[in-house]
Amino acid sequence: MTGKPASNRVYLVYVKDEEAGMSGQEKRKTRDAEATKKRIMQAAKKEFAKHGLAGARVDEIAERAKANKRMIYHYFGSKEDLFQAVLEEAYLDIRTAEQKLDLEALPPDEALERLVRFTWNYYLKNPEFITLVNSENLHRARHLKKSERIKIASRKFVGMMDGLLDRGVKEGVFRPGIDATQLNITIAAIGYYYLTNRFTAAIVFERDMMAKDALEERLAFNIDTVMRLVKV
Amino acid sequence: MTGKPASNRVYLVYVKDEEAGMSGQEKRKTRDAEATKKRIMQAAKKEFAKHGLAGARVDEIAERAKANKRMIYHYFGSKEDLFQAVLEEAYLDIRTAEQKLDLEALPPDEALERLVRFTWNYYLKNPEFITLVNSENLHRARHLKKSERIKIASRKFVGMMDGLLDRGVKEGVFRPGIDATQLNITIAAIGYYYLTNRFTAAIVFERDMMAKDALEERLAFNIDTVMRLVKV
DNA sequence: TAACGAAGTAACCAGTTAGTGCGTTAATTG
DNA sequence: CAATTAACGCACTAACTGGTTACTTCGTTA
Known part of the structure; x- marks a missing residue:
């Protein structure tokens, strides 16, 4: 009736997470x-x-x-800001891994094959990446647009591919006139599409797309596709 | 107080949709x-x-x-059943259009180029198709699985491609040993990926992916990719 | 032409969901 | 060690959303 009403909330005491027998796992700090x-x-x-x-x-x-x-x-x-953070991290992760491939140290054709293999295996081991990118495109890259870090990392990546193609042409193993962006997109596409659409493709082609030999066959096919595309 | 309470709902009279000056459009039947x-x-x-x-x-x-x-x-x-109906129609539509290409009447290499062009243009003119397929794959093809009609149409499509490849090999224009499914996936992939990921790609490659010349360049690149892949 | 089934409508509902108010508790520092 | 700061948690809410109820009205046909 008068003054502040007493809080009717009930608060529980912190429960220590030292459940018996749960050791082995490193204990979470409070x-x-x-x-x-x-x-x-x-x-x-x-x-x-x-x-x-x-x-x-x-x-x-x-x-x-x-x-x-x-x-x-x-x-x-917010939920959206969290999504953006997750997406940014995912992009940064793959771009960082690509930089570590050390393609400059390899002959151009070997370097290219290594990139095709890496791309495929990265998608395979990080299926969330693909789905996140799909989501982001459904939203017209609204979140990625805001990330300056991504733009910088992308430039570095494109530059690397440009360099690789140039070097291949100079050394006479790649034919001239290939656009680095088109090639990049193709390398991503032939792996990405197979994996992201594996569920509908399994129905259309009546195959187990994720069987070990199916995956190996696809990777070999993709390497072949790219090599035929660039070789003189 | 007694008996049935009178309805307190208010119903509006049907509004005739013969708004003045709205002719030209065929009038919707009531x-x-x-x-x-x-x-x-x-x-x-x-x-x-x-x-x-x-x-x-x-x-x-x-x-x-x-x-x-x-x-x-x-x-x-339900919402899901509606989605399923929409998806099924979308798949049936592209499969029907493919059948109408009449590839059997063309020399194998011309037929293949025609298919690559068709696939690209279909995606371009029916952007909903791509997004629907993406959605369906996010849901692990849960809806498509139920559709017998899709399975039948798919078989017909795969058969057509098989035939085309065989014919090309027999006529000596295609190299032997190419898997029809792998080729199909690649043809779809190089168009589909470019278009579905155009928003993130625009940021990564700092290009307008939908500019007229960009689209033309991509189609030409894709045709080249496929031809290099199959030719002897 | 009466009557019946199908087409159409507005209001409603129950469950869900992103986001908050306001409090407690542990760690840090003067 | 007192005071401050940062981490953390419960209970709550306003708005939304898929789905439904309870009706009206049109078109066809027995």
Whole structure:
């Protein structure tokens, strides 16, 4: 009736996570902002990859990350901002891995084959990347547009391919006049399409697209395709 | 107080759609199940293509179709069933168009080029197809799996390609040993990937992917890629 | 022409979902 | 060690959304 009404909320005491017999796993520290952020990012990557931006559920991400939903909003601001963070990290990861291929140290044709193999294997081992990119394109690259870091990393990547093609032409192993962008897109396409559309393709072609020999056959076919395209 | 309470709903009188000066367009009949169904399908195709299955809004579809939401559930049962209907129609449409190409009447190399051109142009003119397929793959082809009609149409399509390759080998214009499925996937991939990922690609490659000359360049590159792949 | 089934409609509902208010608890620092 | 700061958590809500109820009205046909 008078003054402030007493809070009717009930708060539980923190439960120590030292459950008996649960050792072996490194014990989660009680407070660790970076670790929590990382767990949220990982969980979000999975969830966004599985259901797309619209289909993903923030509650699900929180649960998977073993974090409170409030933390997501604390660290990332909104569902969309979280998506953007996840997407940016995914792009940066593949671009970084590409830089590590050290293609400059190899003869042009070997370098190109290595790139085709790498691209294929990266998609294969990081299926979330493909789905995230699909989602982002459904949203007309609205999020990627904002990332300056991605633009810089992309330029470096395109430059690397330009250099590789030039070198191949100079050494007489590649025919001249090939556009680096077109080649890049093709290398990505022949792997990406196979993997992203493997479910519908399995029905159309009545094959198990993910069988070990099917995957090997595809990689060999793709290398062949690219080599026939560039060789003199 | 007693007996049935009177309905408190207010019903509006049907509004005749003979708005002054709106002629020229063929007047919509007051009752036309087929037309309504078709409008719903078209609206759904747009909405699903634009936002994906999860992102699409049934209310939006109803509005765009100028139909009542109840009609969607009356004709299609559920949002998912509507998606399935739209997807099936989309697949049937491209498979039908392919059959009409009459590739058997052409020399093998010309037939193949025609198919590459057709595939590219079909994707270009039917952007919803690509996005629907992406959505369906996000859902692991859950809906397509149920469609027997698609399976039959697919078999016919694969058979056509098999025949074309065989004929090319016999006539000595194609090299032997090419797998029809791999080739098919590649033909689709190099067009599909370019178009579906045009938004992120525009950022990575800093190009306008949809500029007229960019599109022409890509088609030429794709034809070249396929021809180098199959020719002896 | 009465009557019946199909086409059409608006209001409603129950469950979901992104996002918050407001509090507690652990770590850090003066 | 007191005070401040940052991490964390529960309960809640406003808006949304797929689906339904309960009707009206049109077109056809027995």
